[in-house]
Amino acid sequence: MKKYTKSIVAGLLLLASCRMPQKESFSYEPEGECYAIPRLESIVIDGHGDDWQGRGSTGTLHVDYTGKWLPAGDFSVTFHLGWNDTALLVMAQVADDTVMRSGITNKKGESIEFFLLDKKGGKNKIQYVIQLKDSLSAAPVEVTCWDHRGSRKLAGTAMNISVAASLTPDGYCVETAIPFRYVGITASTDQEVGFEIKANDVEKNEPSATELSWSPLRDAYLNNFACQRLRLTENEAPPIETFVKAFILDRDTAKVIVYAPREKAGCHVTLRDTVTVFAMGELKAGGDFSKAEFSFPVKDSMYYPMAVFTGNSLAGVIDLCIANMEFNKKERYPHEEYVRLLLRRQSLHPAPPRPILFIGHSMLRYWHTFDDDMEGFPAINRAFGGSRAEQTVFWYDKLVKPYHPRAIVYFEGANDYKTGVPVKIFTAHVKTFIEKAHADFPDCKIFIISPDIRSEKPEYNAAIKKMIQQYKSFVEYIDMEGYKQKMGEENYRQLLLPDHTHWNADGYKRFAPLIREKLKAFKDL
Secondary structure (H helix, E strand, O other): OOOOOOOOOHHHHOOOOOOOOEEOOOOOOHHHOOEEEEEOOOOOOOOOOHHHOOOOEEEEEOEEOOOOEOOOOOEEEEEEEEEOOOEEEEEEEEEEOOOOOOOOOOOOOOEEEEEEEOOOOOOOEEEEEEEEOOOOOOOOEEEEEEEOOOOOOOOOOOOOOEEEEEEEOOEEEEEEEEEHHHHOOOOOOOOEEEEEEEEEEOOOOOOOOEEEEOOOOOOOOOOOOOOEEEEEEOOOOOOEOOEEEEEEEEOOEEEEEEEEEHHHOOOEEEEEOOOEEEEEEEOEEEOOEEEEEEEEEOOOOOOOEEEEEEOOEEEEEEEHHHOEEOOOHHHOOOOHHHHHHHHHHHHHOOOOOOOEEEEEOHHHHOOOOHHHHOOOOOEEEOOOOOOOHHHHHHOHHHHOHHHOOOEEEEEOOHHHHHOOOOHHHHHHHHHHHHHHHHHHOOOOEEEEEOOOOOOOOOHHHHHHHHHHHHHOOOEEEEOHHHHHHHHOHHHHHOOEOOOOOOEOHHHHHHHHHHHHHHHHOOOOO
């Protein structure tokens, strides 16, 4: 695989001592990792892939999100990547010992997902979930499009793609072409894009799908850093052979696993940032692969990207702050993975002084056009999906207090209702949040958006309305539920994503002016 990095002093990678950690002078750009993707002509999207003839940048995924290597006969994905003047070309050949069709065993079914971004960590991302439909003799597909684009000009615009699939002796093959214009870029030599591929395997009687993905990190639909950097080139590239997975074992220990071809056994592996070597070792043969596994201490303040080298080659870049968490879920703080991601973004893009802070559940978290829609206001979004009022209080010291907000826009309640939290308990948590914020920031204005609850549970909104009357000098109520009822149920459904829960781009387009109007009413904001 061809990588683009700055010059590296090879001798620095073969350090004699293995003491951890070590510090020394070292210069490179961890973000410089790119995979070369060649230009390809005459590719027809027919689901067979015969016209690729071995061309394109290729790699085979064997490692699931837990770091386990899956045998080729069980589940693996060989992908081919190329590009032309309009689109990223993708072919995925899935080897699966049992192809289960959607609707038979699991609503997610056998599927493969492609993510295209304007860049790694970028603003505009689109996601396609391509699923086999029920058929005995062919492989028709169902494509679900998810619009994660942050540009108001792009959000909600067309994102249809051509997809074709066919059954193969050992699984199935999927081909597609994803237009670059959908993420606001024009194809040209040396243009960079972000890309991730993820495959889901469903076995009979298994409660969840097995997942294979390319990025060292999981959850590409949430995390715009969980992807690979591609650079469009004119020439063919060597195969992609080395894959990396990263985990947080507990809050103090990281684990990194490196897989490479068996013939690379004995190759030296180094994990480091620009100053510190955190782990060294070598690839050891095991089955069809060679592997190196490392564990070492970390701290919450470690927000740097870390590079993984095999020999003199950059094999991957990981960010430990937002690495997958492997320890028991019962030991985790609520939504800890996503809060870590929010803190990582903060380290990259510091908040303005005394911002207007938005916090709450996924209706705010899915607001991809937030920056564009709140232009002119010093606003930041610190919402995290699945949150309840109690958890917003739990994370107050991390996500609210450090910012000294001039105003807070608060949106909770839907997940409290869904998980059976009694109205009195929900209201008590909202009250706690209000009083903590007012005690810390007496001049802070707080806007409470009415809980997005079905009409059969009006007591949630009624209780919040009543409770905040005692704080009316600094708390404002935004009646979103009333606005929805005026719109009508049928019209409201047109504003939802395919999950029938969260707003689509048009939903946020309607929602944003209501918030802006409230904020404008207070000239000091």
